[in-house]
Amino acid sequence: MQPNDLDRIARQIRLRDLQAVFEAGAGHIGGEMSAIDILTALYFRVLRIWPDQPKHPERDRFVLSKGHVALALYVTLAKRGFIPEEEVGTFLKPHSRLNGHPNCNKVPGVETNTGPLGHGLPVAVGMAKAAKLTGANYRTYVMTGDGEMQEGSNWEAIASAAQFGLDNLTLIIDHNRFQQGAALKDTNNLAPFPAKLEAFGWDVTEINGNAMDEIVPALEHRGERPHCIVAHTNKGHGISFMQDKVDWHHKVPNAEQFEIAVAELSEAL
Amino acid sequence: MKDVITSPKLHDCRDAFVAVLERLGADNPRIVAVCNDSVGSSKLGGFKSKWPERLVNVGIAEQNMVGVGAGLANGGLLPFVCGAACFMTGRSLEQIKADIAYSNANVKLIGISSGMAYGELGPTHHSIEDFAWTRVLPNLPVIAPCDSIETAAAVEWAAHYEGPVFLRLSRVGVPDLLPPDHKFELGKANLLRDGGDITLVANGTLTHRMLKAADILAEQGIEARVLNIATVRPIDVEAVVDAARETGAILTAEEHSTFGGLGSAIAELVVAEAPVPMKILGVPGIFAPTGSAEFLLDEFGMSPAAIAEAAVALIARKSSRA
Incomplete structure (x- = not known):
C-alpha cells in the first residue's frame, strides 16, 4: 500500500476515533491523533499479521505501551479486520471488550495489557529476545509516549535490548511534546532523545511522525542494533484547534467543536 | 502421621527447585530462566552451564526482569523468572499485576529467599509482605512449599500449568515432611x-x-x-x-x-x-x-x-x- 492510500486510511481512522470520543464522552484524543499515522503504517503496510489468526506464532508483534490511546488501536484493529467495525461503538460501555486500556485476553490483536506507563518496552524486549532464542523471524514494534520515557523501567529495557543485540526490535517514541499536565520541556525534559538512545547502543532515526513518506521507510529500516524512531508528531494532528494544545490530552469536543473537527477531517478525505 | 518426617536432615529448597528445572529443561527447550544478576542466589549456575543462551540475565533491573518474562512467554517460551522475593514482588509489583496476572502470561515467578531468610541483612531484604501483595491479584496462584519434596512437586506442577504462578521459596534448611511420591495439587491442603x-x-x-x-x-x-x-x-x-x-x-x-x-x-x-x-x-x-x-x-x-x-x-x- 502506497503513502497516499495510507494517508486516506489514517484520515478515516482519525474520523472514526473522533466520533467515538464524542459519543463516549471520553478518550485521549490528542495523543490518538498524534499516533494514528504510525499505527496506520504499521497495520496496513509494515506488520506481517493475519487478522483471522491473531495468535499466529510468526506474526509481527506490536505493543501499544501508551495504552491510554487504546481507542486509536481499536479503530485501527477494526479497520484491519481483527474486530468488527461496529464494535468501536461500544467503547467504554458497560461490559464492552473495549475499555480505556487494551486487554490482550479480550481483544484479538492486542499482545499484552498496558495502561500503567513504562510497561510495554520491557515486554517487547522479552518478545524480541524470544524470537532470538527460538529462531523465529517476527519483528517486535513498541510505541511509547515521549512523557512516558520518564519512567525508569524504559531505560532498564533500553539497556538490556542493546546488551541482547536485539536488531529485531523497533521502539517508536511518539514525540508530541506534551504530556497530561504540561509540555514535556516544562516537566522533566528528556528531549532530545537521539543522543541518549545512541549512547545506549541503539540506531536512531528522526522523522516527521505525521508524514507517511517518512514513517514507512523508518519502520522498514533494518540494521544490526535495536532501532529507535523518534517520531516528531503533533498532539491533536489533523484537527486545527486541538493541535499542540495540552488541554486536548483528554478533553472531549463539544457539539460545535465536533462539527468543525469532522469538517476538517472530511475535507482531507 | 508424624512418621512422615522421614529424615532429620535439612534441605535447601532451592536445590530441589533447580534440580527439577534442569531435569525439565533437558526435555523442554522452551524452558528459560530469567534473573536479575541472581544466578548464584537462585542457584542457576547449573542451568547456565548447560544452556547458557537460555539464561536471560537482565542485570539488576527487576521491573525489566518481570516485563521481559511476560514478553518471552508471548514469544512461545516458558520462563521461570527468579529473583529475591523481596525485590521481585516489592520492586515489580505493578509488572506482576499488569504484565503477568492481568495479561494472564504463562510466567512462573520464583521468589527466592523469602520470608526472613536474609535474617541479619534486615527488613529491606525480608520478604514478609509478598503473600499480601500477590494474593490479591486475580489469575495468580500463590504457593509456599514446606519442604524440598513439595518444592520439587510444585515446580513440576507449575511447568505444566498454563498460566502465571508465584512460587515462594526459602533458603533456610527444612526437613523433608511429605512422602517422597507426593504430587502437588493446586489449592489442596x-x-x-x-x-x-x-x-x-x-x-x-x-x-x-x-x-x-x-x-x-x-x-x-x-x-x-x-x-x-x-x-x-x-x-x-x-x-x-x-x-x-x-x-x-x-x-x-x-x-x-x-x-x-x-x-x-x-x-x-x-x-x-x-x-x-x-x-x-x-x-x-x-x-x-x-x-x-x-x-x-x-x-x-x-x-x-x-x-x-x-x-x-x-x-x-x-x-x-x-
Whole structure:
C-alpha cells in the first residue's frame, strides 16, 4: 500500500476515533491523533499479521505501551479486520471488550495489557529476545509516549535490548511534546532523545511522525542494533484547534467543536 | 502421621527447585530462566552451564526482569523468572499485576529467599509482605512449599500449568515432611497429623515447627490437627471449613506479616463460613530487629514451644465460648 492510500486510511481512522470520543464522552484524543499515522503504517503496510489468526506464532508483534490511546488501536484493529467495525461503538460501555486500556485476553490483536506507563518496552524486549532464542523471524514494534520515557523501567529495557543485540526490535517514541499536565520541556525534559538512545547502543532515526513518506521507510529500516524512531508528531494532528494544545490530552469536543473537527477531517478525505 | 518426617536432615529448597528445572529443561527447550544478576542466589549456575543462551540475565533491573518474562512467554517460551522475593514482588509489583496476572502470561515467578531468610541483612531484604501483595491479584496462584519434596512437586506442577504462578521459596534448611511420591495439587491442603482439639495451619518454613508444636501438645494430651497449606491462593475451602467445624479453633503461623498473609486468608474464610477462635502468628506488623531467620521466628513467638503455648491459650478461648 502506497503513502497516499495510507494517508486516506489514517484520515478515516482519525474520523472514526473522533466520533467515538464524542459519543463516549471520553478518550485521549490528542495523543490518538498524534499516533494514528504510525499505527496506520504499521497495520496496513509494515506488520506481517493475519487478522483471522491473531495468535499466529510468526506474526509481527506490536505493543501499544501508551495504552491510554487504546481507542486509536481499536479503530485501527477494526479497520484491519481483527474486530468488527461496529464494535468501536461500544467503547467504554458497560461490559464492552473495549475499555480505556487494551486487554490482550479480550481483544484479538492486542499482545499484552498496558495502561500503567513504562510497561510495554520491557515486554517487547522479552518478545524480541524470544524470537532470538527460538529462531523465529517476527519483528517486535513498541510505541511509547515521549512523557512516558520518564519512567525508569524504559531505560532498564533500553539497556538490556542493546546488551541482547536485539536488531529485531523497533521502539517508536511518539514525540508530541506534551504530556497530561504540561509540555514535556516544562516537566522533566528528556528531549532530545537521539543522543541518549545512541549512547545506549541503539540506531536512531528522526522523522516527521505525521508524514507517511517518512514513517514507512523508518519502520522498514533494518540494521544490526535495536532501532529507535523518534517520531516528531503533533498532539491533536489533523484537527486545527486541538493541535499542540495540552488541554486536548483528554478533553472531549463539544457539539460545535465536533462539527468543525469532522469538517476538517472530511475535507482531507 | 508424624512418621512422615522421614529424615532429620535439612534441605535447601532451592536445590530441589533447580534440580527439577534442569531435569525439565533437558526435555523442554522452551524452558528459560530469567534473573536479575541472581544466578548464584537462585542457584542457576547449573542451568547456565548447560544452556547458557537460555539464561536471560537482565542485570539488576527487576521491573525489566518481570516485563521481559511476560514478553518471552508471548514469544512461545516458558520462563521461570527468579529473583529475591523481596525485590521481585516489592520492586515489580505493578509488572506482576499488569504484565503477568492481568495479561494472564504463562510466567512462573520464583521468589527466592523469602520470608526472613536474609535474617541479619534486615527488613529491606525480608520478604514478609509478598503473600499480601500477590494474593490479591486475580489469575495468580500463590504457593509456599514446606519442604524440598513439595518444592520439587510444585515446580513440576507449575511447568505444566498454563498460566502465571508465584512460587515462594526459602533458603533456610527444612526437613523433608511429605512422602517422597507426593504430587502437588493446586489449592489442596495436606493433612500431616490428625486431631480434634485444634487445627494448626502453616506453610513454608513454619510447617515443620507446627509439627514439633503438635508433638509438644500431644505430650499434654492435646491432639492437634496439622495442615500444610502451601497454596495461599486459591485457599482450600473444604479443608479449612472442616477444620473449623471439627476442631473448633485454628492457629496459623507463617514467615510473613500477620497482616494479609496465610492467616488472613484463612480468617476471611472462617469468619464467613464457620466462625471459631483464631490466632495468627507471624511478624506482628513491625520491621524486624537484627537477627538470623531462626532467631526472628523464635523472637516472634514461633518456636515450637511458643506455638504450643499459643495453642493452649486458644483452646482455652474455645472452652470459654462453649
